[in-house]
Amino acid sequence: MKKIESLSALSIFLAAGLCFISCHGGEGQAAQATNISAGEPSAPTVEVARVISQKLQAEVRLPAEIMPYEQVDVLAKVTGFVKWIGVDRGSKVRKGELIARLEAPELVAQRAEADSKFQSAQSELARAKAKLAADQGTYQRLSAAARTPGVVAPNDLEIAQRTKESDQASVAALEKSAQAAEDALRAVSKLEGYLEITAPFDGLVTTRYVHPGALVGPAGGPGTATPLVRVETVNRHRLVVPVPEYDAAGIPKGAEVSFTVPSFPGKVFRAPIARISHGVDTKTRTMPVELDVHDPGGELLPGTFCEVAWPLRRDYPTLFVPPSAVATNLERTFVVRIREGQAEWVDVKTGAVAGKLVEVFGELRAGDMVAARGTDELRPGTAVVAQPAK
Numbered sequence: 001m002k003k004i005e006s007l008s009a010l011s012i013f014l015a016a017g018l019c020f021i022s023c024h025g026g027e028g029q030a031a032q033a034t035n036i037s038a039g040e041p042s043a044p045t046v047e048v049a050r051v052i053s054q055k056l057q058a059e060v061r062l063p064a065e066i067m068p069y070e071q072v073d074v075l076a077k078v079t080g081f082v083k084w085i086g087v088d089r090g091s092k093v094r095k096g097e098l099i100a101r102l103e104a105p106e107l108v109a110q111r112a113e114a115d116s117k118f119q120s121a122q123s124e125l126a127r128a129k130a131k132l133a134a135d136q137g138t139y140q141r142l143s144a145a146a147r148t149p150g151v152v153a154p155n156d157l158e159i160a161q162r163t164k165e166s167d168q169a170s171v172a173a174l175e176k177s178a179q180a181a182e183d184a185l186r187a188v189s190k191l192e193g194y195l196e197i198t199a200p201f202d203g204l205v206t207t208r209y210v211h212p213g214a215l216v217g218p219a220g221g222p223g224t225a226t227p228l229v230r231v232e233t234v235n236r237h238r239l240v241v242p243v244p245e246y247d248a249a250g251i252p253k254g255a256e257v258s259f260t261v262p263s264f265p266g267k268v269f270r271a272p273i274a275r276i277s278h279g280v281d282t283k284t285r286t287m288p289v290e291l292d293v294h295d296p297g298g299e300l301l302p303g304t305f306c307e308v309a310w311p312l313r314r315d316y317p318t319l320f321v322p323p324s325a326v327a328t329n330l331e332r333t334f335v336v337r338i339r340e341g342q343a344e345w346v347d348v349k350t351g352a353v354a355g356k357l358v359e360v361f362g363e364l365r366a367g368d369m370v371a372a373r374g375t376d377e378l379r380p381g382t383a384v385v386a387q388p389a390k
Contacts, residue, residue: 043341043383043384043385044382044384044385045384045385045387046336046338046343046371046372046378046384046385046386046387047371047372047373047387047388047389047390048338048369048370048371048372048386048387048388048389049321049322049325049369049370049371049372049388049389050367050368050369051319051320051321051360051364051365051366051367051368051369051370052319052320052321052357052366053317053318053319053320053366054317054318054320055313055314055315055316055317055318056312056313056314056318056351056352056354056359057311057312057313057354058311058312058352058353058354058355059309059310059311059312060247060309060310060312060352060353061307061308061309061310062241062242062243062244062247062307062308062310063242063305063306063307063308064239064240064241064242064259064305064306064307064308065239065240065303065304065305065306066237066238066239066261066293066300066301066302066303066304066305066306067237067238067239067240067302067303068203068232068233068234068237068238068302069233069236069237069238069292070201070203070232070233070236071230071231071232071233071302072200072201072230072231073209073227073229073230074099074197074199074200074227074228074229074230074231075216075217075218075219075225075227075228076102076194076197076216076217076218076228077191077194077218078102078104078107078191078194078195078217078218079104079106079215079216079217079218080102080103080104080107080195080215080216080217081102081103081104081213081214081215081216082100082101082102082210082211082212082213082214082216082228083101083102083103083212084100084101084212085099085100085101085208085210085211085212085228085229086098086099086100087099087100087205087208087229088205088208089205089206089207089208090204090205090206091204091205092203092204092205092234093199093202093203093204093205093231094199094202095198095199095200095201095202096198096199097198097199098196098197098198099197099198099199099205099228099229100196100197100228100229101195101196101197102194102195102196102197102216103195104195107188107191107192107195110188110191111185111188111189111192114181114184114185114187114188115185117181117184117185118178118181118182118184118185120181121174121177121178121180121181121182122178122181124174124177124178125171125174125175125177125178128167128170128171128174129171131167131170132164132167132168132170132171135160135163135164135167136164136167138160138163138164139157139160139161139163139164142156142157142160143157143160197228199231200231201231201233202233203231203232203233203234204231204232204233204234205229205230205231206230206231206232206302207229207230208228208229209226209227209228209229209230210226210227210228214226216228232302234295234298235294235295235296235298236292236293236294236295237292237293237295237300237302238290238291238292238293239259239271239290239291239292239293239306239308240288240289240290241257241288241289241290241291241308241310242281242284242286242287242288243286243287243288243289243310244285244286245280245285245286245287246351246352247310247312247352248280248286248287249314250313250314250315251273251276251289252273252311252313253273253274253276254272254273255272255273255311256270256271256272256273257270257271257272257273257291257308257309257310257311258270258308258309259271259291259306259307259308259309260306260307261300261304261306262304262305262306263301263304264299269293269300269306271291271292271293271294272291272292273289273290273291274290274291274292275289275290276289276290277289291308312352312354318351318359318361319359319360319361319364319365319366320354320357320358320359320360321335321357321358321360321370322356322357322358322372322389323353323356323357323358324372324373324374325370325371325372325373325374326348326350326358326360326374327374327375327376329376332345332347333347333348333349333350334346334347334348334362334374335348335360335362335364335370335371335374336370336371336374336375336378337364337368337369337370337371338369338370338371338384338386339368339369341383341384341385341386342381342382342383342384343371343378343379343380343381343382343384344380344381345380346362346363346364346370347362347363348360348361348362348364349361349362369386372389
């Protein structure tokens, strides 16, 4: 009986030991798992791209406007009423062609007065010349007779000489008066010529401002200074491109540039760069550049907006990164440079876009590695593992 009790006690002791070992073994494994999960996290992997250096060669789409090569509002040179106008909107005109005729009663009166003065001056001059001729003949006869002593009294010869000299002075004065009267008549005749309005160049009448009976005149005159018509060239245009100041450097004068017009979808036009203003508009921060567009068929219409493929060129290399590498927040624009396994922010300014790259300016060097996807979540000083972007 005692033997059985001893065996029972031994069994209980062994069971308790096994339970203790089992419990403490589980706690050890749990503690080991807890230590692994609570260990330091591994550094994040960041895809990087290399900063490259190259000369910019790209194109940017810029809006532009087609303007007539020559455009003028035709004003009258003298004040008058429109008597006749022979053109209207859409009329083609040739240089020197008569397009309107004015009437000015004041000019008619001025011409009549000037003509009367001229005729009067001519008559007076003719009478003075006739008197001079007669008195000069008298003097010559007396002078010839005076060679014989006692035939002519000295006083008579002196009077004849003074009369001739007086006649000569009168003729000289009347000649000046007649010339002045002739000049005045010529001036009035020239003003009368201004009553006929002619086209200043070959072109098209795009606007007609007046009708017969309207009072017109020169700017600053007693008339209304209202133009009669507007004339524009139709076969040659100016394409005015407002180039942003940061794209204005290195513009190649004479280079051909392509442009498109909405009214001709799919068609590409080309024109050379003809004029560069070399000055930036302080209001728009753009520089006007003009292209000469030859349009023999008259397809393009002045005032039409178009889109120009503007060439961007730099004679020196600049730095480029993928556009996704540039990050922007409320305070700055930057890229995340990866150096010695750590992230750092580098402030940049962006320039032109060339294909799949964007130009950047900042404290960078060619060959630097930057995060392919810039973000402000990647804080400066963060340890990272760089991996080339795919």
